[in-house]
Amino acid sequence: MGCHECRSQGIKEYSVVKRMQQYINNDDKGSLESLLTQMAKDKKNQTEEILLKRCINIGTKFFNPPSYAAWIGSSNCFFLFTSKFKDLIIAIEEFFIGEKLSLMSYICEKGYFDIFKHYLPFYVAKFNKLQEGNSLTLLNQLSFSTRCLNTEIPNYYTPIQIATSQGHINIVHYTINYFSQENPPYTLNIHHLNNETWENCALISLKKCNFVMMKLLYEAGEAEFGLSNKEGETAIEILTSASRTKSNFQYIECIMYLIDVIKIDIMQKHEEILLQLENRVVIKFFEEKLKNLGILVTKEDLENVYYKKPSKVLFSNEFMERETQSPSELSEIPEESNRTGFLGSLSIPCE
Template sequence: MGCSNCGSRTSREEEVLCRIKLSIKSDNPINLKELISLFSYYTGHKVEEFINEKILRVKKKYLNLLSYAVWSGSKNCFEYLIKNYEASFYLMEQFLDKDACEPLSRICKKGYIDLLEVFYPKHLEYQKALKSKQDESYTIDFSFVVHSLEIQLTPIQHAVRNGHMRIVKYFDKFYEGEEAPNEVKLHYIDEFSGENCALVACQTGNLSIVKALYEEYNADFHVINKRKEGAFQIIATESKYNESLEYLECLMYLTDVVKVDITYMYEETLLLLENKVFIKFIEGRLKEKGILTSKKELENLFKIKKSPIKPKDLKDFNINIEEISRIIPFSAESEFQSDPITFKEPKEEIVLF
């Protein structure tokens, strides 16, 4: 089913569609009923012919009425369209998925808790039906696989990132005593990013969210992601773009209460930090651990390490790796080889006439 009703329209039809959008956005099902009847009259189409069609333009996309109700977080209109017009939940999910607007993620990201309570049970039925359909077919939907790779956060991680703890509480209660699906599991570690809800909370610098996750749900803040970053490196990175003191409060809370290892990759943490107050705090805590260092010392040290040895210098002195090791301590991780370093003169080009 495509967008067969998205062709040229009269000014009256366009006006009614604008009013339908406004009615759904304001979650007013009473006005919606009258406007749907009016659109049917102007177009000459029966309601069942267009109720599931993508007739509402939203930015560069077209949505059907039920999709727009989900997009807008309109619980009353969502229920009204399904109950009174038998709007298809299945088609709504399909349309939004194909447009890379996965509905559950949208609801969690925006914090539409009232809509979630009526949407989620239907979503589970849809997922069950979809799985049953896929089991009957041996065809692999590669477009679905690619789309899933593009999603960087799970729905519940979207909720955490945007501070919607009521969403987190809903899923925790919904699956009380049961194993929740990964998309709404608080402790799930994403297989691509290696991050869980705890690390996502660190990105926000929202202390109340960090505390709630740890104290109410025992979230694991000791996780290391795929980039080898822990909670402190994530906070240090984010604080470069937002110098809110809440990031410092998060650092203090994770250090003193959660007991996250402050010595893990402490050099990177200090090098990433730019706020002097943050730097002083980390340096002080490291000193308590017996690590006497500073951001300034590390910057000077890394400048020396990054200074390249020019090939010209090596050629002039014709030194080999044994001689280099007297200047630069050899380690198992060194890229230098034990063979002497030699430089070949460029060969003359032979031109064939």
């Protein structure tokens, strides 16, 4: 699948490109390194020229070999290219800018963890340099995509918000640890509020009902969950709205952790929240928590006042046999789970 540009250079060069593409597809660093060594002997100074040519054709796109390695997540080949030829990272970034993407956003969207670790120091150094020089245009090109391949991801999300939305725990975890002793660029800051919705990574994790991501952000990153977004929605409202497209178990696990461990303020807008709740277990749980605070109110009472009709709740088959139990029996999270030490609860590669 070479392009006309490569074929015009002769059969031998076209064959080299085909072999290179095969090695990249297989993430075969050893064979690729042998090929590059042989090319350097045969072509001398022409090796880098070949690497910069857009001579790998996939669909409507034409890639140069290093950009192709980044595109498909061929991490070992990406390391090899960028280690042997330092300027190739710039060429890869320029390719993605040409596609109206940023390399960092794309890596975070795809979850290419090994490439992320390798690219991160270069990205941070360049980001800081551009920021110091007030090179806003280049900074925006480096940091943001004007679109994501996944159309469900808002284009105004920062790279770390994209990783959070996509559920890439390893990237988020590694980023938190990497910047434990220094301030990250705002594009990789889990606390940053995006300009469109005023959401940070914590609120985005709630939109996905992602319990493991919530736990990571709170325990390892000390992320703030007690915020409201631009629409004035609290964490519980955001979570409840998202629950309508997620499993009951995911939602119940998240809301119990949000209330029992994170200690979110449940008195704020409690009537609006009760009216939104639909899961029977969560309704009982929330009513009991309010009762413990001296607020004697039920969803049924509120609906009789506001709607003059019986309460309509969704029953979860998983909990039907247990509905006669008290909410505390279903939902209590042991006190010792507060700040349980996230590193000991998951096995995540961070090296």
